[in-house]
Amino acid sequence: MTAPWNASVLTLFPEVFPGPLGQSLAGRALERGIWSLAAENIRGFATDRHRTVDDTPFGGGAGMVMRPDVLDAALAAVADARPCIYLTPRGVPLTQARVRELADGPGVVLLCGRYEGVDQRVIEARGLVEINIGDYVLSGGELPAMVLLDACVRLLPGVMGAAESADEESFAAGLLEYPHYTRPAEWQGRRVPEVLLSGHHAAIATWRRQQSERITRERRPELWAAHQSALRPAVISGAPVATVPGAP
Numbered sequence: 001m002t003a004p005w006n007a008s009v010l011t012l013f014p015e016v017f018p019g020p021l022g023q024s025l026a027g028r029a030l031e032r033g034i035w036s037l038a039a040e041n042i043r044g045f046a047t048d049r050h051r052t053v054d055d056t057p058f059g060g061g062a063g064m065v066m067r068p069d070v071l072d073a074a075l076a077a078v079a080d081a082r083p084c085i086y087l088t089p090r091g092v093p094l095t096q097a098r099v100r101e102l103a104d105g106p107g108v109v110l111l112c113g114r115y116e117g118v119d120q121r122v123i124e125a126r127g128l129v130e131i132n133i134g135d136y137v138l139s140g141g142e143l144p145a146m147v148l149l150d151a152c153v154r155l156l157p158g159v160m161g162a163a164e165s166a167d168e169e170s171f172a173a174g175l176l177e178y179p180h181y182t183r184p185a186e187w188q189g190r191r192v193p194e195v196l197l198s199g200h201h202a203a204i205a206t207w208r209r210q211q212s213e214r215i216t217r218e219r220r221p222e223l224w225a226a227h228q229s230a231l232r233p234a235v236i237s238g239a240p241v242a243t244v245p246g247a248p
């Protein structure tokens with residue numbers, strides 16, 4: 001590991017990495033050594049001759065559970081100062097704030113589950129941070145790992161150029177992003193909002209802000225409520241102008 005930000009992924013399917021992370025922004029950053037990626041096969045840490053990584057659940061029920069001894073050996077082989085994360089539907093949600101925090105650190109160790117998931121004791125013994133990428137169930141942790149890595153890598157210094165700044169993206173200030181338009185100015189009878197053609201920067205900024213607020217209010221009431229409550233103390237103290245919730 002020599003890059004400024006290092007990712008180790010423990011998986012039963014190391015061959016699927018880097019996959020889409022080898023393309024575009026993340027792929028170029030990987031080539032330039034801004035981050036490193038090592039995908040380790042969990043099966044390599046099994047000790048029996050069949051390379052068994054799972055077993056039936058105590059207490060009965062459907063499916064198989066990944067063994068704690070095999071996972072512990074795999075984690076021991078890569079663990080260092082980086083946070084060790086288990087991708088799981090029952091984890092805390094992956095938010096842009098968490099992504100930012102992880103991107104600001106030394107990197108991550110990611111454990112990808114399969115089957116019914118992993119034995120609880122290894123989660124506790126290794127102090128794994130449980131993270132969920134959305135409220136639905138996938139077949140394995142590989143896609144969630146890629147999602148987390150892509151979100152982090154694009155925030156690493158030098159990955160995005162000025163033209164791709166994260167400052168105005170969704171979630172950066174606790175709001176969803178405003179709509180975008182490009183040429184032609186009229187397409188299938190639909191005109192680009194006049195204000196965007198006006199060249200009036202302050203009016204454009206106001207329009208975009210209003211659109212962000214409207215979209216957030218309509219689509220994500222919980223984000224809107226959080227945004228409103230972050231705004232409230234500053235308004236009461238008489239300093240509403242500088243308040244942009246979630247802004248650095």
Ligand code: SAM
Nearest residue numbers: 087088113116117132133137138139140141144
């Ligand atoms: N029995 C588990 C449950 O009900 O929560 C689901 C296991 S799922 C079939 C297999 C693996 O996929 C999990 O161990 C986890 O690593 C990964 N996975 C599935 N959905 C996920 C999600 N929404 N977020 C993060 N990881 C997920």
